[in-house]
Amino acid sequence: MDRKIAENIYYIGMNDRTTHRFERLWSIRRGVSYNSYVVADEKTAVIDTVEASCAEAFCKNIEAATAGRPVDYLIVNHMEPDHSGSIATLRRRYPEMKIVGNAKTLQMITGYYGIEEGLMEVAEGDTLSLGKDSLTFYMAPMVHWPETMVTYSNNTKTLFAGDAFGCFGALDGGITDEHLLFEDYYDEMVRYYACIVGKYGAPVQKALQKLAPLEIKTIAPTHGPVWKRSIDKVVKVYDELSRYAAQRGVVVAYGSMYGNTASLCEEVACSLREQGVEKIKVYDLSSADISEVLRDIFLYRGLVIASPTYNNELFPPVRELLDSIAERTVKGRLFGFIGSYTWASAALKRCNEMAEKHKWEVLPCAIEQKQSRLSVSDHSIENFAKQFAEAL
Ligand SMILES: Cc1cc2nc3c(=O)[nH]c(=O)nc-3n(C[C@H](O)[C@H](O)[C@H](O)COP(=O)(O)O)c2cc1C
Ligand SMILES: [Fe+2]
Ligand SMILES: [Fe+2]
Incomplete structure (x- = not known):
């Protein structure tokens, strides 16, 4: 499968079709994907990880995408364990890897996983150079936890959006909406929003306003398809839902x-x-x-x-x-x-x-x-x- 989603950026996430209830609460009859990405530039950066049960296979995806090079940075946009669950595994595998997050994130990494070394703190608007590409960080508190941030690839105009623009439903035979139809995931997007993000309409609106000036060619969320062709539709859905439009x-x-x-x-x-x-x-x-x-x-x-x-x-x-x-x-x-x-x-x-x-x-x-x-x-x-x- 072609895992490339933009120049030097590869999908390394996992489909979960085994878990019955997401957060032990919400039915996921069509499964769910935990999305993660590698930016394989002069330096390599992994963006978010996957749920702990998928850690082994996830590491194989990383090795394939980096052609065996070590991981230099792990960017942690969100600490909910569906995305942070493999941080400790990754750290053991790549002891030199710097773990990048904001102050709230780093405190949670220490609290969840006992990791105190090799942490790198970033704040609103900070940029990390990887060679040709660079990553800029924007805080998006309460989309879906207080530490949540998003990461923007300046070279490819890719937004690593965390739970924002995500949906339920595993990826059925593709990764981007060049192969997966927005329409097939619409119901699962609304259901995901209503159940998981529904309480945070105001923070979602704030994040949308903050990100509006960015030129975005690819939205790479932590669940569901990667959006390239349907960006307008996906942003419209999130905008309407967070305004409680009916x-x-x-x-x-x-x-x-x-x-x-x-x-x-x-x-x-x-x-x-x-x-x-x-x-x-x-x-x-x-x-x-x-x-x-x-x-x-x-x-x-x-x-x-x-x-x-x-x-x-x-x-x-x-x-x-x-x-x-x-x-x-x-x-x-x-x-x-x-x-x-x-x-x-x-x-x-x-x-x-x-x-x-x-x-x-x-x-x-x-x-x-x-x-x-x-x-x-x-x-x-x-x-x-x-x-x-x-x-x-
Ligand atoms: C376990 C149980 C508790 C009930 N408690 C009350 C009650 O406190 N006050 C009351 O007026 N009716 C009470 N009822 C009667 C129900 O409210 C009534 O049967 C119901 O409104 C009829 O609707 P249904 O056929 O859709 O269940 C109770 C019924 C059951 C089975
Ligand atoms: Fe979350
Ligand atoms: Fe999530």
């Missing part, structure tokens, strides 16, 4: 123990369709993949939440979803609430308390179901859907 559409997410809340939601979904809403996604939160629900919440403006009352509280999967939305400070969404109960209503109240706390926009006409559908009039469903569609 399309017209509705996610109907419900919990239901015995089906009464579920069947009400099926009717609400049909009614929304009749009111002209074209994009509708319905999820039973007990069985849905939460990462897909979050992905769609980042895409669509409307969010119908339905919960039974459970021991005087929200049904736990519903509460968990609302917490995830709050944690990601999702803005600009329209909420519609549906509560159900049998003897003492609480779910609807809890939804409204959450909304008030987080200043969510809520459709005033909620639906509340007592025991079964017999307690809800056809008109109130229609009215809910009509008003929701109008406010969307």
Whole structure:
């Protein structure tokens, strides 16, 4: 496979199709790649490493890309162990290698891996010469951790972007978007953003503004394809997601123990369709993949939440979803609430308390179901859907 992504720059990352859950949390049915790169100039620099389980094969990739030359520098853009996991292995193999990071990074390297020697501190705008090429460092705090920075190759105009512009999905038979289609990774990009980066919209916006003046020919992120042809599309996706921009559409997410809340939601979904809403996604939160629900919440403006009352509280999967939305400070969404109960209503109240706390926009006409559908009039469903569609 041709691993060259730009002059003197080679892809040395690894596909992981074994791990079930990224961060032990997020499903990755299409796998994930841990991307790493070598700049093989007069000096050699490795940019980021890979998850620890891939260290052996990763070292073979380095040897092939450098034709057996030692590694002079390891640039550490991000310390999350999916990228820092092979630092100690690399240091053992290349004891003379300088490890390059900012002050926060170096402190973490010592804390995680006990490495105190051969560290080289860099700050905003510093440049490291490798011969023909040189690398400039830009801080990008909280994209995705506080130490995060990005590295720019001045000769090739390649941005080593860390988690920014990344996506889930292993690389299926290619490395760059000259062989892999942006469209095939779009869903996985939104899902990755919603789950991993979603909380950090403001820092992503700051980073985008900072990097805007750079001429970029290649984006080399730490996950997913290397972007050359689709740079505009990828930057647009990250810009829109980090602004919480939304399309017209509705996610109907419900919990239901015995089906009464579920069947009400099926009717609400049909009614929304009749009111002209074209994009509708319905999820039973007990069985849905939460990462897909979050992905769609980042895409669509409307969010119908339905919960039974459970021991005087929200049904736990519903509460968990609302917490995830709050944690990601999702803005600009329209909420519609549906509560159900049998003897003492609480779910609807809890939804409204959450909304008030987080200043969510809520459709005033909620639906509340007592025991079964017999307690809800056809008109109130229609009215809910009509008003929701109008406010969307
Ligand atoms: C374990 C459990 C706890 C419940 N706790 C309450 C409660 O505290 N207050 C209440 O009014 N109903 C309570 N209910 C009744 C449910 O809220 C009611 O059955 C539900 O709203 C109907 O929706 P479903 O068929 O979609 O589950 C409880 C039901 C179960 C199974
Ligand atoms: Fe990360
Ligand atoms: Fe990562």
